[in-house]
Amino acid sequence: MNAPQQPxxxxxxxxxxxxxxxxxxxxxxVDRSVxxxxxxxxxxxxxxxxxxxxxxxxxxxxxxxxxxxxxxMGRQPVIINRGMSGKINGFINACPHRGARLCRTxxxxxxxxxxxxxxWTFDSSGEALWVQREEDGYPQPLDHINGVGLTRVPRVExxxxxxFASLSDQVPTLADHLLGAAPYIDMLVDQAPxxxxxxxxxxSSIYHGNWKLMLENGGGDGLHPDYAHASLLGVANRKLExxxxxxxxxxxxxxxxxxxxxxxxxxxxxxWFNFPNPENRPIYKRxxxxxxxxxxxxATWMTSVFRNLxxxxxxxxxxxxxxLIRTFRPLSVDRTEITFYCIxxxxxxxxxxxxxxxxxxxxxxxSGMGTPDDNAEFExxxxxxxxxxxxxxxxxxxxxxxxxxxxxxxxxxxxxLAHSGIIGYEGCTMTQYDRWLExxxxxxx
Amino acid sequence: xxxxxxxxxxQALTGVLNEEAAALDEQRWDDWVELFTDDxxxxxxxxxxxxxxxxxxxxxxxxxxxxxxxxxxxxxWRFTSGTAPAAIPLPRTSHLVGTVTLQALSDNEAxxxxxxxxxxxRFKELTQTAGRSDYTLRRESGRWRIARRRSILINDLxxxxxxxxxx
Numbered sequence: 001m002n003a004p005q006q007p008x009x010x011x012x013x014x015x016x017x018x019x020x021x022x023x024x025x026x027x028x029x030v031d032r033s034v035x036x037x038x039x040x041x042x043x044x045x046x047x048x049x050x051x052x053x054x055x056x057x058x059x060x061x062x063x064x065x066x067x068x069x070x071x072x073m074g075r076q077p078v079i080i081n082r083g084m085s086g087k088i089n090g091f092i093n094a095c096p097h098r099g100a101r102l103c104r105t106x107x108x109x110x111x112x113x114x115x116x117x118x119x120w121t122f123d124s125s126g127e128a129l130w131v132q133r134e135e136d137g138y139p140q141p142l143d144h145i146n147g148v149g150l151t152r153v154p155r156v157e158x159x160x161x162x163x164f165a166s167l168s169d170q171v172p173t174l175a176d177h178l179l180g181a182a183p184y185i186d187m188l189v190d191q192a193p194x195x196x197x198x199x200x201x202x203x204s205s206i207y208h209g210n211w212k213l214m215l216e217n218g219g220g221d222g223l224h225p226d227y228a229h230a231s232l233l234g235v236a237n238r239k240l241e242x243x244x245x246x247x248x249x250x251x252x253x254x255x256x257x258x259x260x261x262x263x264x265x266x267x268x269x270x271x272w273f274n275f276p277n278p279e280n281r282p283i284y285k286r287x288x289x290x291x292x293x294x295x296x297x298x299a300t301w302m303t304s305v306f307r308n309l310x311x312x313x314x315x316x317x318x319x320x321x322x323x324l325i326r327t328f329r330p331l332s333v334d335r336t337e338i339t340f341y342c343i344x345x346x347x348x349x350x351x352x353x354x355x356x357x358x359x360x361x362x363x364x365x366x367s368g369m370g371t372p373d374d375n376a377e378f379e380x381x382x383x384x385x386x387x388x389x390x391x392x393x394x395x396x397x398x399x400x401x402x403x404x405x406x407x408x409x410x411x412x413x414x415x416x417l418a419h420s421g422i423i424g425y426e427g428c429t430m431t432q433y434d435r436w437l438e439x440x441x442x443x444x445x
Numbered sequence: 446x447x448x449x450x451x452x453x454x455x456q457a458l459t460g461v462l463n464e465e466a467a468a469l470d471e472q473r474w475d476d477w478v479e480l481f482t483d484d485x486x487x488x489x490x491x492x493x494x495x496x497x498x499x500x501x502x503x504x505x506x507x508x509x510x511x512x513x514x515x516x517x518x519x520x521x522w523r524f525t526s527g528t529a530p531a532a533i534p535l536p537r538t539s540h541l542v543g544t545v546t547l548q549a550l551s552d553n554e555a556x557x558x559x560x561x562x563x564x565x566x567r568f569k570e571l572t573q574t575a576g577r578s579d580y581t582l583r584r585e586s587g588r589w590r591i592a593r594r595r596s597i598l599i600n601d602l603x604x605x606x607x608x609x610x611x612x
Contacts, residue, residue, distance in 0.1 A: 107494045201491030201499025201506030205603040231529035235519045242515060337602075342506045354503050358510065366603020367489065367508040369523055372531035375605045380530070 090153030220428020267435025
């Protein structure tokens with residue numbers, strides 16, 4: 001059988017023509033077919049979601065030996081488990097025999113994986129334990145690891161509790177992938193002496209739009225809150241005078257605060273600005289002890305600064321209105337699933353936990369008052385992208401006066417930058433597409 | 446375990462659930478919000494896997510947790526303000542409430558369980574939500590109001606938005 005043909009228009013130079021990239025002139029235009037062309041999604045699946053590092057899970061989701069969760073990496077069903085040895089593994093969630101999925105629930109605990117179709121059974125490290133009528137049916141001996149064992153996800157590694165995985169082994173080290181995103185993750189994890197954990201109760205939401213619309217929004221759209229989230233800002237104002245209300249972290253007029261937007265390289269990016277009301281964050285109560293451990297600058301960053309981190313291509317680690325993991329994946333070129341996990345310090349005091357939960361629920365997940373408005377706008381962008389007489393998006397804000405390399409603020413917290421700009425800096429989107437081109441056109445440039 | 450009562454009490458109690466559904470569908474927002482007590486708890490639980498729920502709203506995440514009528518009014522203000530893209534336009538909705546049982550009854554407090562399905566129609570697409578709710582109704586100055594509604598939504602995969610009119 002012939003291999004599927006790649007669409008002829010989207011080979012290497014073809015993809016580069018989707019972008020008019022003239023940042024010094026303040027011009028960056030993206031052809032909207034990146035959102036609508038199913039052939040492009042196929043390339044993204046192969047080279048990004050199945051060909052590079054993506055975020056998979058948090059270690060606290062599988063704390064005990066035998067714990068597993070199931071997920072989809074690109075198009076492929078995957079099990080992430082903590083084996084009986086304690087090691088974290090990734091396997092293709094399919095029986096080597098005829099391909100039936102071994103684990104069919106979102107999570108669970110299993111010492112062994114038994115296929116319910118024909119009974120083949122595997123231990124928690126993927127080795128075949130039992131193959132039906134093995135001696136009758138197959139030349140002996142069968143190789144229970146490489147022959148009929150589970151297929152491993154080639155790379156599974158953690159950084160500070162966050163598990164990343166790659167379905168290709170042709171990837172750099174995780175550290176070389178994360179770059180400046182790593183110290184940004186440190187600023188979150190170091191807040192809690194016993195570490196962070198994913199809280200019980202997670203949910204997902206679907207929007208009818210391309211996955212990159214979510215990526216772009218969380219990875220650097222500092223221009224939308226005053227408009228898309230005007231209703232949430234209104235709710236925040238309604239609560240200001242109300243005794244006992246859990247207050248909302250203020251995000252109106254971000255650009256009037258001290259802040260900026262950062263591109264870390266490899267498509268990762270972040271937004272930061274000084275919260276006007278840091279005292280309303282649960283972690284703020286920890287400022288004195290964090291100052292003692294980490295010094296004033298870092299402790300202030302941990303407790304009082306709005307921080308969005310976008311790790312290309314599918315993780316937003318947000319420490320801002322609330323503190324959460326937001327991960328997302330394409331279901332089709334115009335349909336995306338987002339999953340939300342609220343995270344908290346292990347053994348967090350009760351009152352701080354309640355405040356944390358209420359702030360999370362207010363904004364995030366499909367049942368919050370922020371996420372639905374983002375989803376609605378992504379859907380409108382998707383519909384608008386079909387307006388092919390207006391084929392490009394104009395994503396040039398702040399490009400002409402960007403700053404190349406690390407700036408002083410980033411250096412003060414030990415972070416290396418590729419480039420940066422003012423709040424709203426759309427170089428954060430440009431850096432995502434720079435990475436996109438690198439991954440989709442390997443060997444180019 | 447269901448308890449018995451007389452027909453007029455039954456009508457008064459189930460009438461609150463019916464009016465809640467009708468007021469939402471007919472967008473009689475003022476009538477709807479008046480059904481809640483000032484200190485009401487409105488809780489929609491989140492799931493942890495297929496059949497386990499996150500049960501402690503002070504330790505675990507909920508889909509929605511509000512412990513005052515003021516918080517319900519905030520949400521109502523938001524989705525009727527014309528400033529929330531997810532609610533421009535609002536969907537048309539139709540609530541079906543059924544299999545209502547009276548679980549407990551005293552002079553001024555009643556507990557009921559209902560099952561419900563809600564059809565929502567927006568941009569010419571139909572979405573459905575389904576679940577069950579445990580209600581505590583309290584009689585205040587002769588009128589039964591909702592003091593607590595704990596809901597379990599079976600399809601918690603929110604499609605674009607999940608708000609109070611979907612429940």
